[in-house]
Amino acid sequence: MSARTFRVWRGDAEGGDFAEFDVEVNEGEVVLDVVHRIQAEQAPDLAVRWNCKAGKCGSCSAEVNGRPRLMCMTRMNVFEEDEPVTITPLRTFPVVRDLVTDVSFNYEKSRRMPAFAPPKDLRPGEYRMQQVDVERSQEFRKCIECFLCQNTCHVVRDHDENKPEFAGPRLFIRAAELDMHPLDARSDRREWAQDDQGLGYCNITKCCSDVCPENIKITDNAIIPMKERVAGERYDPLVWLGRKIFRKDKAPKSE
């Protein structure tokens, strides 16, 4: 057991400041445990989101000493003994209160994402897929929607003006997941990512992959393959000519 200083940002959309708490820390604890202790003993109205406390639900995202992290998976022993711990809310999203931000941006973007299109000729129970084929999409379905990738992406982190055009890494892996789904009946997932999600804004700095608590290779396995294939089709002269002749317009948004 040791005593530590926690600096926690407190405030709302109008503004706020850091509050300092001296708090005890026990062996094996994570940052969220200490935040809960502050809540129970010193600041009962301290606003923080959490659910599972096991890295499975993606609720307790915040920035700890400047790094986007899940508080439930950040062990106290990653900090030096005398290092103060500073917690701030996710910077990319508007503050609701204290450590809670308004993440509705992400839900609005997923509302625009065309849904899985089931194959027309298969009834329930008739789906057949090979494990090796489903694994590519399964990697992206590990996503716990903590939105740390969205938060860290410099396209929107300090650029609210890009938000209308840019869906962000979370939605790029959703597009890639459906693109690679063995039975998805649509064939325009990549084009949609390029034209409607703003895939072109991404210049593959891999910050999203760095902060992903599920270690999803967002850039390498989703973004780059989609960019390459879009580029391959768009800028290959023969494909370009074919598109001109057969007018492959954007497909309707959903069925």
Added chain:
Amino acid sequence: MSDNTINDVEHLACDVLVIGAGGAGLRAAVEARLAGKSVIVISKSLFGKAHTVMAEGGAAAAMGNANANDNWQVHFRDTMRGGKFLNNYRMAELHAQEAPARIWELETYGALFDRTADGRISQRNFGGHEYPRLAHVGDRTGLELIRTLQQKLVSLQQDDEAAGEPESKLQVIDETTITELFTDGGAVKGAFGYRRSTGRFMAIAAPAIVLATGGIGRSFKVTSNSWEYTGDGHALALRAGARLINMEFIQFHPTGMVWPPSVRGILVTESVRGDGGVLKNANGERFMFDYIPEVFKAQYADNPEEADRWYTDPDANRRPPELLPRDEVARAINSEVKAGRGTEHGGVYLDIASRRSADYIKSRLPSMHHQFKELADVDITAAPMEVGPTCHYIMGGIEVEADTAASAVPGLYAAGEVSGGMHGSNRLGGNSLSDLLVFGKRAGEYAAAHAAAAEPPKLADEEIETAIQNALRPFGNDGENPYELQNALQAVNGRLVGIIRKADELEEALTELAALRPRIENVTAVGGRAYNPGWHLALDLRNMYLCSVTTAMAALERDESRGGHTREDAPGMNPEWRKTNLVVSLEEGAGEVRLTRQPVPQMPPELLDLFDPTELSKYMTPEEYRRDSPAGTPSAGTGPADTDSTEAEEA
């Protein structure tokens, strides 16, 4: 509270109101919307974070992909055995019959389950299931389920949008807690709650309401459950006039993490044992062979050699005892630790490292590997895990009609963990995800049908005003901090109403709970209304209290040991008790909890015939299972019966 609109109540209306956005709630919402009804889903957390995401192992459905001998009758048998024959047989029957269709349907929504070599849905072994039966995605099946249903809801919203329908046809309202249900003439007509982010109140008029709020685990300190699990639906239903059954049966999952203290209780999936892991005590002994109860001797191996052969040749060998139903394994671990053969931190070892290759472990159990590495510095491919029982699930819940999921209150339906009866005295692993799909769908379907025949209800200003006063009360109180009171409540339950119980301790628990009641009524919230977790907990506490009282009362009344209820002073199952459900309701007026007894619905002959009479004789009195006996004739038994045989009054 500078915002002037904070005191304006937001008024909404819909055909079907779904309270809870886990698997059962979302599946109900899909069904009600497909039936053409307008639907509002209330989510206590953000959309997609519900406790269903924590489910690891899989969803049980007799698809027969891994073993062609499997079918609904075998699944039904396993479920009844797991529940020690206290289950509502009709729910268990519907569940076993419909689970495969509910799983296949998820594939049409985009779910990607792990596959067999021939491309079908892979199925894994789990405790109490005779054949490999659990559809799964590694060990994150719950996440797949919730995401799939979440995406299905979004696709229905997109369909509405494309058809020019307003968003209000299917609306998800997140981070909102319901504190009251409104009734009129005994039927539900709406609900009241607050948005967590602003503290603004909301009144929703709806002729049909589906409760899908999950369980009560936060009333225990060592639990696998999230903060949301405060028994809201159980308490709302009681206050609206519904009855709860089987509240004494709480499942302590045998394998929760025990070290470090901050992670105590976090779930370690049963798949570790299904995939070859074994339990050992501090002396390195594989102790489960010493704990095979008489009723399971025919199905479980009594020696390590046979148990190990079972993984490759399940038809010629009996199952390893590590895969006994959860109540048996939890009690065994408890006994080992009590006998002084526990680990340094008060658990036992769960070892898969010495039995399977590192690659196998990482591919089958990726999130366990990750969880132990990140939270406990343990590499489970190289070292054993330390585990012990953790409060996981309540079998008890709202008494419902099996086919329709309807409670005794007209218009009020319940599905998933908040409902009771399906699992009897003990739930098998994997039967929860399938339960919430099967009965979520049914609840949505019948709630929609009820709404179609109902008039749009009106809410009165006075009842809304009373609900506002109740919700704001903690700000005016001068009592204790809600976190202290929650600790006190958890301490009582953990110490006196835990995995092993005794009459005198349960009496003590009721006394201590009664002493907590005025303190909880006087709980104090400080600060403003916007996103104030202290206030939220203050309001949740009264639900936790009410559920705790019902559990302690029923546990005291049932002087036998069965499934998730173990009485040290009354060991063993009593066939007379098997015929009896304990039912709780609230007295009109004073709101005291009343406990009554009523018969368990009797299985009809065609279902009894699925069992060997020798097996039935271990659970039942001869006249119940002997076909030549007139007492063996079945009753209809699908709905709540109105029989009181005794009454026990308790504050």
